Amino acid sequence: MPDHFLEIYRNRANYYDRLVAREDQRGNLFRALNDIRLLDGLRVVEFGAGTARLTRLLSSQACSVHSFDIEPSMLKVAATNMRETGMTNWSLAIGDNRRMPVVESCADLVIEGWSFAHVREWQPNRWQEDIDKMLAEMQRIVKPGGTVVLVETMGTGFRNPQAPTSELAQLYAYWQAAHDLSYRWIRTDFQFASLQEAEELMRDFFGDELTNAVLARGKTIVPECTGIWWKHVD
Numbered sequence: 001m002p003d004h005f006l007e008i009y010r011n012r013a014n015y016y017d018r019l020v021a022r023e024d025q026r027g028n029l030f031r032a033l034n035d036i037r038l039l040d041g042l043r044v045v046e047f048g049a050g051t052a053r054l055t056r057l058l059s060s061q062a063c064s065v066h067s068f069d070i071e072p073s074m075l076k077v078a079a080t081n082m083r084e085t086g087m088t089n090w091s092l093a094i095g096d097n098r099r100m101p102v103v104e105s106c107a108d109l110v111i112e113g114w115s116f117a118h119v120r121e122w123q124p125n126r127w128q129e130d131i132d133k134m135l136a137e138m139q140r141i142v143k144p145g146g147t148v149v150l151v152e153t154m155g156t157g158f159r160n161p162q163a164p165t166s167e168l169a170q171l172y173a174y175w176q177a178a179h180d181l182s183y184r185w186i187r188t189d190f191q192f193a194s195l196q197e198a199e200e201l202m203r204d205f206f207g208d209e210l211t212n213a214v215l216a217r218g219k220t221i222v223p224e225c226t227g228i229w230w231k232h233v234d
């Protein structure tokens, strides 16, 4: 039985795209990324691009963005989204976070958004090994003087950060300590058009408990905390 996230990435990429389009409409992530590393003129490699929400942001300012994902269905929607922007400084291709089809020392910024943490649930017996491979790939691809950045959820429905599960708390603690990453968090709240839309978009991804709590609260803004881990590489 596939994980419900995997089922969504494989079969319902358009639904995923509609959900994430509702997140961070204030642009806090874009500002935070620019604080960590000014995006102007950078050559970027992106892991786990999904339907291109980060690709779109990065391409608007960076010199070039080469983005990868393991799921063809996500990349298909990503390509449609990127073509609609009219920008031409991007590429999308199949790639596994553990082994990217990219030469070494080619990027000023290597980034992943909401992709690496899946390994904690999908590979319960070898998640540390896989995370070490992913971080080693980032390190291999980044140029001296470049920056690696990881972006992951620090909780949906809460105003202050807390890892959604003990497993994710363990994962975040592991990569922060083992890979010597700096950390900050920001708010990237969801803003839905109506409660009806919140229900339609949230239930299959976030589950009944959180969706019912949102509906009971009666607010179309759903707080989301996002963690950003990074390292500037010598």
Ligand SMILES: C[S@@+](CC[C@H](N)C(=O)[O-])C[C@H]1O[C@@H](n2cnc3c(N)ncnc32)[C@H](O)[C@@H]1O
Pocket: 009, 020, 047, 048, 049, 050, 051, 052, 053, 054, 068, 069, 070, 071, 074, 095, 096, 097, 098, 112, 113, 114, 115, 116, 118
């Ligand atoms: C929550 S989505 C995030 C997508 C996108 N970064 C975003 O911000 O919306 C997770 C993505 O990671 C991809 N993914 C999961 N495991 C992967 C792997 N080992 N290699 C490459 N992509 C992977 C999935 O296919 C999915 O598109």
